[in-house]
Amino acid sequence: MKIVTWNINGIRTFKSGIKKILDSFEADIICVQETKVTRDLLEESTAIVDGYNSYFSFSRGRSGYSGVATYCKDRATPFLAEEGLTGLLITHEEAVGCYGDQLEFSSEELLALDNEGRAVITQHHFTGADAPQTLSVINVYCPRADPDKPERKQYKLQFYKLLQSRAEAILRSGSHVIVLGDVNTSHRPIDHCDPEDVDNFEDNPARKWLDHFLSGALENGDTEDQFGNISQKSASGGKFVDSFRHFHPKRSDAFTCWSTMTGARQTNYGTRIDYIFSNRFLVENVFSGVDIMPEVEGSDHCPVWAQLSCTLLPSPKFPPLCTRHMPEFIGRQLKLSGFFVKVSEKQNILKGYKESLPGSQEAGEIRENMNPVVQGNNIIKKRPADKEAETKAHKAKKSKLTKTETKPQNNLLAFFKPKQTQLNPPSPELNPDPGSESSACLTNAILADDTHCNSTQTKSSDVALDTCVSVVTETKNQDKQDKETAPVEMCRKGPCSSFWKEVLRGPPQPPLCKSHNEPCVLRTVKKAGPNLGRQFFVCARPQGHASNPQARCNFFTWVDKGK
Template identity: 65%
Template sequence: MKIVTWNINGIRTFRSGIKKALDSLDADIICVQETKVTRDLLDERTAIVDGYSSFFSYSRGRSGYSGVATYCKDRATPCAAEEGLTGLLTSHDGAVGCYGDQTGFSNEELQLLDNEGRAVITQHQVTSEDGTELITVINVYCPRADPEKPERKQFKLQFYKLLQSRAEAILKSGSHVIVLGDVNTSHRPIDHCDPSDIDDFKENPGRKWLNRFLHCNHDDQDGGDEDLDEEQEAPETHSEGGKFVDMFRFFHPTRLNAFTCWSTMTGARQTNYGTRIDYIFADCELAKGQFVGADIMPEVEGSDHCPVWGELRCCLLPSPKPPPFCTQYLPEFTGKQQKLSRFLVKMDQKMPQSDGKTELPGSQEEDEKRENLNPRGQKRPADSALPKAKKNKITKPHGNLLAFFKPKTANVVSPVEPTDKQSENNLNQDEVNSTPNPSVTHRVTDTAGVCPSRESEEDKHNVRADGLTSHAPTHASDSKKGSVFWKSVLKGPPPAPCCKVHGEPCVLRTVKKEGPNVGKQFFVCARPQGHASNPEARCNFFSWVEKGK
C-alpha cells in the first residue's frame, strides 16, 4: 500500500492530463491540497478519472481558494468517506464517524472550521499478518497564520485542536489513523532553511502543538543533529507527546536540507531555500508495524510544494463500490436530468456574493469572464442602429500612440473609401459649405493623416506645428519634440543598478505591505533567495528608487 500527499497549488497543475499525472505518482491513495476549485467549477474530466474514485471538499464562501481532494485507485476503494472534521457536512450513509469531544467549540466556530474545504477523510480495509484491519486517512490543508490578520492565528490553532481531537477519536475506535497533508508549520530547526532568522522559533504555537501531537519529538536536540551523517543513528529521545509519528523523520532522522515548500516569488527552489511543512503522520503502532519507507520527492515540479510518499507492507481490500460521498454520485456527473428547483436554489446561494463589501477573490476563469464583460453590462449598439446623419463621420479605430509621430506619406488617402468619383466629390460637402474658413476644416481623422477634401497647395507647404497638416521635413522635427515630451510624461522604469557582490543588473520591486513605505519601489539582487553562506544566492544589495527618477 502506497500513499502520496501533495499541495498542488491549483488543480491546473494537472492540466496536461490528470490521469497521466496521477499514474506518474504510482500510489494507491493520492491526497492533494489547495485545489482552488469549487463545485460549480469542477468539470467531469477532473472529477471522474478512469481507474480512480475521487472525493472533493470545497470552500463554501470563497471561490478559487483552499480545497482538498483524495483520489483512490480502484484497488483502494474506501469503505467509508466524508467531508470535514466536524460531521456537520455529513448527511449520508457511509460516513466515518467518531467526532470526538467538541465541547470546547461553539456551533458557529465548528461551521467556520469546516467551511473552507480543508479536510477529506477516507477509511480503508487492509489485510496484514494480524488479520483484517481498518486504516483511516485524514487529508488536510491546515490554515496559514497570516501575520497581518491576528484572527487567523487563533483560527489555525483551533483547526489543529479539532484535527487532533478527531484523529484521536478515530484511533480510539479501533482504526489505525494516518494524518497527511500541508500542515503549514515546520516542526524543528532542521526542517527550516534558516531557523536563526526567526525570533523565538520554539515558542511558535504551531510548533508547540506539533510537540504535543507527535509521540517522539526531538525538542531537546535543538537542531544539533544537523551535523550528523544520514547513516549515523540519532539519539533516541522520548517524551510524553501525542499518539502520532512523523514518518519522514522516522526513517530519516538527521537528513539535512529536506524541504517540501519554496517561495516562487524569490526563486528559492533553485537554491533549495525552503521549509518542510508537508507531512505524513501515522499512529505509533502503524508506524512501527506496517510502514516500510517514507520520503519527499523534490524532483517533481509543477507547484511550489513537492509530493511526499509513504509505503506500508499491508495490502488493501477494495470496497465493492465507493461510499455515497464519492464525486461520481454528484447529480451533475451521473447523467440524470435535474430538477429546475436545483438550479434556482444554486442561484440564490450565489446572490449574496455580489455584495462588494463581502465579495472574496475569485478564480482565474471568473476574473477573465469579468474582464470580457461590457462595463455597463450591455451590448454595443449595431451600426444600423446609429442615426444616418452620423454614419458618414465614423472613422477607422485609432492605432497606437507612436503612429501619430510617424512621417506622413505624400499621397494621403481619405479614411473613408469612396465607392466612385461622385461619392468622393460629395464627401463632407455640407460640412465645408457651413464653415466660414475652409482652411481650418482639415482635421485628424485617423493615424494616417488629414482629410484631403479641401487641401490646398498652400497647405501642403505651409505646415502647422499642431499636426493639422503635415510636411515631411518639419514633421520629423515635430516628431522628435513630441517624443521627448511623451518620454517626460510617460516615464519608464528607472535604469537598474548592478549589485555590489555579483556585478549583475538588479530587479525592481514594489512594496505591497501596508505601512509607510507601501507603493515605494526598490532594487534588489536578481539572483534567487538563499542562505547567506551560499555564494550563488541573492546578495544583500538594496536600494530605494528616488522620487522623480
C-alpha cells in the same frame, strides 16, 4: 500499499494530463491540497479519472482558494468518505463518524472551520496479521497564519485543535489513522532552512501544538544526545508520529516547500511543512519507508510518499461523496419535476440556508433568487413577478415607439448627397442673414471674379460689391493665417512626440549588485503599507543562506522616482 501527499498549488498543475501524473506516482492513494477550485468550476476530466475514484472538498467562502482532494485507485476504493472535520457537511448517512469533544467550539466556529474546504477523510480496510483492520486517512490543508491578520492566527490554532480532537476520536474507535498534508508549520529547527532565534524556536504556538500532537519518545533506538536539538520538554506523549523523522531522524536540508518568487528552490532554501503522521503502532509495524520527492516540479511544494507493507481491500461500491455520484457527472437526464418546488418548500430551503455555512454556493443561489437586493432606500427585486415584468416591458416598448414616431424619417437620398466641407466656418460677423443685401452680394462675389463686377451695375451696387470683395478678401486672409498656425495649434492642443518620450521613458536601468557585480532585478512592493507600489532593485540571484556564495547578496536600493 503506497500513499502520497502533495500541495499542488492549483488544479492547473494537472492540465498536462492528470492521469499521467497520478500514474507516475504508482500509488494507491494520492492526497492533494490547495486545489483552488470550486464545484461549479470542477471539470469532468479532473473529477472523473479512469482507474481512480476521487473525493473533493471545496471552499464555500472564496473562489480559487484552498480545497483538497483524495484520489484512490479502484483497487483501493474506500468504504466510507466524508468531507470536513466537524460533521456539519454530511449530506448522507454513510459517514466516518467519531467527532470527539467539540464542546470548546461554538457553532459559529465549527461552521467557519469547515467553510474553507480543508479536509477529506476516507476509510479503508486492509489485511492485517489476524483479521482485516480499518485505516482512516485524513487529508488536510491547515491554514496559514497571516502576520497582518491576527484573527487568522487564532483560526489556525482552532483548526489544529479540531484536527487533533477528530483524529484521536477515530483512533479511539479502533481504526488506525494517517494524518497527512500541508500542515503549514515547520516542527524543528532542522526542518527550517534559516531558523531565527533558535533558543525560542519551539515557543511558537503552532510548534507547541505539534509537540502536543506528536509522540516525544525517542525512536529507532537513538539516544537523547544523538537526537540533538529535540528537548525533553516536547515529550508530552502525543498519539501520532512524524513518519519521516522516524526513518530519517538526523537528515538535514530535507525541505518540501520553497518560495517561487525568490527562486529559493535552486538553492534549497526552504522548509519542511508537508508531513505524513500516523499512530505509533502503524509506523513501527506497517510502514516500510517514507521520503520526499524534491525532483517533482510543478508547484512550490514537492510530494511526500510512504510505503506500507499491507494490502488494501477495495469496497464493492463508491461512497456517496465520490465525484462519480455528482449529478453533473453521472450522465443521467434529470426529471422536469425536479425543477419545481412548492412555496412551503422554498421557505424550508431559506430556513436551512440561514443555518448553513456562510458563503456556500447553494446559499448564494438562494439569496440571489429569493431575496431582494437593497440599494439605499430602494428595493430592487432580482426576479419580479410575471405581471409586473410584463407591465414594465409593455411601458418600455410603448415609450420607445412614441419616441421613434416623433422623429421625422430621413429621406434615403439624403444619405447620398455630397456634403460641402468647410475647413474654417465663418464667424457670426461674416455670416449674414439669408436674404439680406450683403448675403446676395457675397454669393455673387464668390461665383464671379474676385477683382471686378459687372459694369452694368449701378453705383450703389458697386459700393456694395466693393464691400463684398473686401469681406471675401478678409475671409481668405483669415483662412491663410489659420492654415499657417494650424501645426502650432495642434501641438498646443495635443501632446507631441517629445512629451510621450518623456512620459514613456521605460524602466530605469538596473544597477550592479556589490557582491557579484551583476545587473539587479526590479521588484515592486505589493504588501499593504506606506511603501505599497514602490519599486526597488535587489540581487538577481535566487534566495539562499548567507553562507552560500551562489545565493542572493543583501544588495537593496529604492528606485528614485525622479530618474
